[in-house]
Amino acid sequence: MASNRRFYSSDRRIKVCNITFALIMIIFASRLFYLQVIKGEVYLERSKNNTISKQRIISPRGLIYDKNGYELAVNRPSINVYLTIEKTKNLEKTLSNLSSIVKVEFKSLIKKIKNKNRYKPVLLLRDINQKTLAKVQENKFSLRGVTTDHVLVRKYPFGRSYPHLIGYLREIDTQDITKANKNKKKLTNYKKGNLIGKEGLEKTHERFLRGGVGIERREVDAHGRIKRIISPFQQKPGNNLHLTIDLKLQRKVSELFSAYEGSIIALNPNSGAILSMISHPNYDPNIFSGKLSKKNWNSIISNDSNPLMNRALMGTYPPGSIFKSIMAFAFLSHPEFKEKNEFYCNGKINIGKRKQTFECWKEHGHGKMGLKDAIAQSCDVYFYKAGKIMGIDHIAKYASQFGLGKKTGLSKIENSGLLPTKVWKKKVERERWYLGDTLNMSIGQGYHKMTPIQAASFTSAIANGGKIYQPYIVEKITNSSGKQIFKQKPVIRKRIHDENRFLEKVRTFLKETVNGPKGTGKKAKSNSFIISGKTGTAQVAKLEITGRKRNPEELAKKRRDHSWFIAFAPFKKPKIALVILAENSGLQGSYFGSMAKEIIEFYMKEKRGIRN
Amino acid sequence: MRSENNMSQKNLSLSSLANRIDLTLLITTILLCLIGVFMIYSATFLDENVLIRNLWKKQLLFFVIALVLISIVLSIHYRHFVNLSLVFYILVLSLLLTVYFSGDTVYGSKRWLSFGALRIQPSEIAKIVVILIYSFFLGTLERSNVLSFRVIFYPTLFLIPLAILVYKQPDLGTSIVIILIAVIILLAIGVTRRLLFSFLFIGCASIPLSWNYLLKPYQQQRILTLLSPESGTLGTQWQSKQSIIAIGSGKIMGKGHLGGTQSSLQFLPEKHSDFIFSVICEEYGFIGAIAILMLLAIIVQRCFDISMKATDEHGKILALGIGILFALQIVFNIGMTIGIFPIVGITLPLISYGGSSFITSIIAIGLVMSVDLRRKTF
Numbered sequence: 001m002a003s004n005r006r007f008y009s010s011d012r013r014i015k016v017c018n019i020t021f022a023l024i025m026i027i028f029a030s031r032l033f034y035l036q037v038i039k040g041e042v043y044l045e046r047s048k049n050n051t052i053s054k055q056r057i058i059s060p061r062g063l064i065y066d067k068n069g070y071e072l073a074v075n076r077p078s079i080n081v082y083l084t085i086e087k088t089k090n091l092e093k094t095l096s097n098l099s100s101i102v103k104v105e106f107k108s109l110i111k112k113i114k115n116k117n118r119y120k121p122v123l124l125l126r127d128i129n130q131k132t133l134a135k136v137q138e139n140k141f142s143l144r145g146v147t148t149d150h151v152l153v154r155k156y157p158f159g160r161s162y163p164h165l166i167g168y169l170r171e172i173d174t175q176d177i178t179k180a181n182k183n184k185k186k187l188t189n190y191k192k193g194n195l196i197g198k199e200g201l202e203k204t205h206e207r208f209l210r211g212g213v214g215i216e217r218r219e220v221d222a223h224g225r226i227k228r229i230i231s232p233f234q235q236k237p238g239n240n241l242h243l244t245i246d247l248k249l250q251r252k253v254s255e256l257f258s259a260y261e262g263s264i265i266a267l268n269p270n271s272g273a274i275l276s277m278i279s280h281p282n283y284d285p286n287i288f289s290g291k292l293s294k295k296n297w298n299s300i301i302s303n304d305s306n307p308l309m310n311r312a313l314m315g316t317y318p319p320g321s322i323f324k325s326i327m328a329f330a331f332l333s334h335p336e337f338k339e340k341n342e343f344y345c346n347g348k349i350n351i352g353k354r355k356q357t358f359e360c361w362k363e364h365g366h367g368k369m370g371l372k373d374a375i376a377q378s379c380d381v382y383f384y385k386a387g388k389i390m391g392i393d394h395i396a397k398y399a400s401q402f403g404l405g406k407k408t409g410l411s412k413i414e415n416s417g418l419l420p421t422k423v424w425k426k427k428v429e430r431e432r433w434y435l436g437d438t439l440n441m442s443i444g445q446g447y448h449k450m451t452p453i454q455a456a457s458f459t460s461a462i463a464n465g466g467k468i469y470q471p472y473i474v475e476k477i478t479n480s481s482g483k484q485i486f487k488q489k490p491v492i493r494k495r496i497h498d499e500n501r502f503l504e505k506v507r508t509f510l511k512e513t514v515n516g517p518k519g520t521g522k523k524a525k526s527n528s529f530i531i532s533g534k535t536g537t538a539q540v541a542k543l544e545i546t547g548r549k550r551n552p553e554e555l556a557k558k559r560r561d562h563s564w565f566i567a568f569a570p571f572k573k574p575k576i577a578l579v580i581l582a583e584n585s586g587l588q589g590s591y592f593g594s595m596a597k598e599i600i601e602f603y604m605k606e607k608r609g610i611r612n
Numbered sequence: 613m614r615s616e617n618n619m620s621q622k623n624l625s626l627s628s629l630a631n632r633i634d635l636t637l638l639i640t641t642i643l644l645c646l647i648g649v650f651m652i653y654s655a656t657f658l659d660e661n662v663l664i665r666n667l668w669k670k671q672l673l674f675f676v677i678a679l680v681l682i683s684i685v686l687s688i689h690y691r692h693f694v695n696l697s698l699v700f701y702i703l704v705l706s707l708l709l710t711v712y713f714s715g716d717t718v719y720g721s722k723r724w725l726s727f728g729a730l731r732i733q734p735s736e737i738a739k740i741v742v743i744l745i746y747s748f749f750l751g752t753l754e755r756s757n758v759l760s761f762r763v764i765f766y767p768t769l770f771l772i773p774l775a776i777l778v779y780k781q782p783d784l785g786t787s788i789v790i791i792l793i794a795v796i797i798l799l800a801i802g803v804t805r806r807l808l809f810s811f812l813f814i815g816c817a818s819i820p821l822s823w824n825y826l827l828k829p830y831q832q833q834r835i836l837t838l839l840s841p842e843s844g845t846l847g848t849q850w851q852s853k854q855s856i857i858a859i860g861s862g863k864i865m866g867k868g869h870l871g872g873t874q875s876s877l878q879f880l881p882e883k884h885s886d887f888i889f890s891v892i893c894e895e896y897g898f899i900g901a902i903a904i905l906m907l908l909a910i911i912v913q914r915c916f917d918i919s920m921k922a923t924d925e926h927g928k929i930l931a932l933g934i935g936i937l938f939a940l941q942i943v944f945n946i947g948m949t950i951g952i953f954p955i956v957g958i959t960l961p962l963i964s965y966g967g968s969s970f971i972t973s974i975i976a977i978g979l980v981m982s983v984d985l986r987r988k989t990f
Contacts, residue, residue, distance in 0.1 A: 011920045013800040014932060018916040021939045025909050028943075029902055031950050035860040036898040043860025047894075 055218060058194065059211025060152055062238030064166060064201065066247035067275075067475060073166050073202070075152040078289075079133050082121035085113060088145035097142045101135050102128065121147060123193075127289070153289040154195075154202075158247065160284045161254035164310035165245065165277055165473065167200025168285035189213045198288075199308065201473065204411060205241060208477055208486075212236030237480035244273035244475045252602050254278045256595055262562070262583040263311040263452040266599065269460035269568060269577040271490035272469025274410070275603065277453075279311040313414045316449035317581060320538030321378045321520075321589065322564045323399075323444030325462060325506055328375055330398035331386045332502040340389065344368045345381035351388070351435055358384050358439050361537070375509040376519040378535060380443050387442025392433055395441060396421045401496050402458040402468070409470040409493060410453055417454050420447035445539060452581045455566055460577035462510065463532075463568035466496035466503050510534055511571055514593070521565070523593030524600075530571035531600055533578075535589030536564030560586035567596045569604070576603050633686075634984045637914040640907055641682075641962060641977050645675045647904070648888070648963035648970075654870050655884040655891045667884055667965050674967055678974040685978030689986060693979065694751065694926045697744035701770060704741045707734035708777040723781050733968035735778045735786045740972055740979075742790050743933030745770050746797050751926035764798055764807075784831050785956030789940050796936045797929060831954075851887075856951050859893040859901075866897030884965045886957055889949045904963070905946070911962075911977075912939045918984040927983035934976045937961075 064073035088094045099106040116122045180187040197203040214233035253264050253276050266276040287296040347365035349358045360380040374382035405419025422433040440446030461468045470491040477486035510532035514521040521533045565580040580592045653668035724731050749767040771794050779787035893901045915935030922928035945960040947953035961973040
């Protein structure tokens with residue numbers, strides 16, 4: 001112990017530390033004595049009477065309107081049924097009572113309350129109707145612990161005519177959240193079971209549409225009644241979207257096209273504003289609101305035609321003869337056009353050493369014709385020959401000027417199609433570019449793939465004299481108090497170089513196609529104003545395999561031809577550009593001329609109606 | 613009867629270890645750990661988040677790890693820890709720097725570092741490293757030098773970067789604890805009166821300065837809340853008020869096990885860590901609260917006792933520092949829950965949930981036991 005002497009002074013100070021600590025502990029003990037023994041009864045009373053309940057509140061989602069103020073997506077009140085396990089007297093009995101009242105299997109109810117917090121209401125049934133609600137309320141006494149509550153669910157008034165445009169909402173699950181977080185898209189403020197936009201604008205504009213989330217602390221008495229709101233949450237409804245879509249036109253188009261699969265897009269060629277956009281087969285987005293029956297879901301999922309896919313943006317098809325309108329522009333711009341612009345069509349052309357044959361759709365040929373007639377009558381041989389003169393590089397250069405092979409910029413979820421080039425073929429197909437590829441390309445066949453929105457974009461560029469607008473659907477966004485927070489201005493992505501006003505010529509060719517005596521688009525001819533257009537029949541199966549005498553019934557549905565029709569009107573000052581694509585219809589593109597005419601006339605009449 | 617010489621050569625056989633171990637300290641520690649697991653379950657079993665509901669299992673696992681850790685720390689001479697203190701220092705400093713530049717943000721503070729599934733809080737480790745550093749520097753000094761300002765200067769030089777980095781997280785509570793540990797060690801081992809007064813002077817003078825330049829608005833708010841309850845923001849005011857309601861409502865006998873959590877405490881986000889004492893008070897009443905206070909006091913008292921009995925200066929300062937660490941944490945945490953101190957994020961040692969703070973406390977206990985064990989082997 002001798003060495004310990006040295007620390008005498010510090011030992012004394014350690015004792016001081018020890019005593020200080022002990023004193024503080026005594027102070028704490030007396031404070032506890034005061035709180036728990038002397039004032040205990042007061043605090044016990046307070047803890048009994050005042051319970052704080054935290055309520056997480058999601059403000060209503062923003063609404064979506066068409067260009068004339070018609071509602072496309074709204075919120076409707078619905079009634080949900082909850083059960084608080086703690087409040088039931090006999091859980092099994094309550095559940096079996098409920099199951100017989102609402103006619104839901106007992107087992108499925110049991111499943112829902114498994115491993116759930118017994119003090120909190122558990123969601124049992126979604127969106128019950130008024131009749132069921134009345135029954136539940138009548139049997140209140142045999143259903144202790146069962147409560148009902150109003151919540152808002154999404155409603156799409158004419159949902160079936162625009163499901164791909166707007167999309168729908170689904171409950172988010174834990175997987176979605178972890179997945180999003182992995183992709184560094186933090187889904188903060190989302191909890192399992194919250195609604196999130198899937199597909200369409202509900203998805204792309206989620207952050208605008210979703211209402212503000214907040215927590216409200218409430219003081220609740222022993223019976224669960226709200227005594228006082230401690231920190232109120234000011235509801236912040238989501239922002240409203242005002243679209244360029246014309247609901248009346250949209251419904252008309254959807255109705256006209258109901259027998260077909262494919263897509264129709266109508267837009268304003270002077271701004272890129274989309275007036276109508278449909279994709280068929282469609283579905284009713286309302287089935288995703290409230291309860292979704294297995295039957296409904298299966299009918300969507302098991303459909304081979306994939307109704308969930310938005311064909312307007314995601315479907316890619318060979319453009320067929322509608323591509324000839326671009327070919328015409330490319331040929332007009334070619335230096336050799338002046339010397340050689342008339343060809344003879346005898347129904348086919350042979351090229352290469354092996355005398356490979358490329359046929360025209362008209363078996364015995366069109367005879368001698370110029371570019372205008374070649375477009376109007378959609379002569380294949382003319383464009384084979386023109387394509388051979390121009391070569392792939394020249395064609396691709398002009399096609400890319402019209403925006404082909406690139407996304408139009410309408411949406412993030414969009415297919416870019418495919419504009420084949422020599423470089424592309426070398427890289428992807430590991431093969432050199434053959435003359436045959438050029439000829440296929442010249443009539444819009446071969447590797448060439450286009451989305452309906454791309455077709456709509458180039459059609460409106462022809463209509464407006466060379467301006468490639470970025471198509472858009474959302475005209476403006478307003479907040480819940482009506483203040484405008486976003487306004488879309490037309491965006492010109494590109495201008496087509498057209499010093500010699502060749503586009504004007506192409507326009508007259510398309511006018512001839514519909515209005516000329518031999519035009520393939522005759523069915524679209526209108527008596528009220530001049531409609532211009534171009535037909536297209538895109539072959540899915542190769543010519544060599546199927547031969548000329550194809551029988552649509554014999555071909556499997558998936559191998560039938562696609563039909564295209566592009567149009568714009570009126571001729572002088574176009575107000576509407578239109579694309580019709582009928583997937584695997586097996587029909588000639590010209591067949592859809594009359595539908596194009598009906599749509600355009602409907603729109604023009606409606607427009608005039610509004611003005612008057 | 614073995615001679616002391618013989619024992620040091622054999623480096624303590626297992627049976628002698630069991631005989632000479634400080635059983636009071638060991639049993640009290642284990643008791644507090646188990647009470648902690650029990651209370652964490654009680655505080656969280658109603659939580660809607662499965663992860664939080666399962667925290668008690670994690671804490672139980674930590675407890676098993678803790679038993680292993682205590683035996684490992686015990687089997688190594690504490691001198692090795694002291695001698696390696698500079699290595700630990702560099703390690704913890706780099707961890708804190710990493711946190712500063714790329715830590716995980718939780719509740720607005722950057723305090724955690726993730727290594728795969730493992731998440732550590734370097735500021736907790738910093739507390740014990742500070743004690744090791746002081747033991748290292750002050751333990752080797754001659755008696756006469758202990759009093760000189762120059763000597764205090766060296767360990768303080770090491771202390772400052774740690775305190776600043778922890779403060780920057782921002783974790784005001786822990787940085788205060790780190791500084792106070794150092795100051796109290798110096799006072800306790802015998803700095804002169806003159807130095808003592810200059811310490812006091814600097815301390816008083818720094819209060820207004822630090823209020824204006826060091827404290828964040830929310831930290832000022834917490835202190836203001838305490839001084840005048842009406843001025844506080846709803847958040848901190850409610851935490852403090854509800855904690856007091858929970859404690860008071862426990863009365864003498866408490867509401868019984870699992871009886872309290874659903875009434876007054878459901879608002880507290882930290883009820884399983886920082887506010888675990890409120891849960892204890894609500895469920896076990898005044899009796900339970902006093903029992904816990906006494907168990908905690910035993911821990912601190914044992915540390916100081918072992919420090920006083922230590923035959924080597926390193927061990928003495930080590931046990932002293934650890935005693936101070938526990939004392940400060942207990943005072944801050946309980947003072948906060950019963951509304952005497954502002955709300956700072958300090959855990960209740962051995963009881964609160966929290967891997968890093970729990971493991972650090974366990975290592976600290978192991979070191980103190982090691983000092984006690986090796987007292988007579990020199």
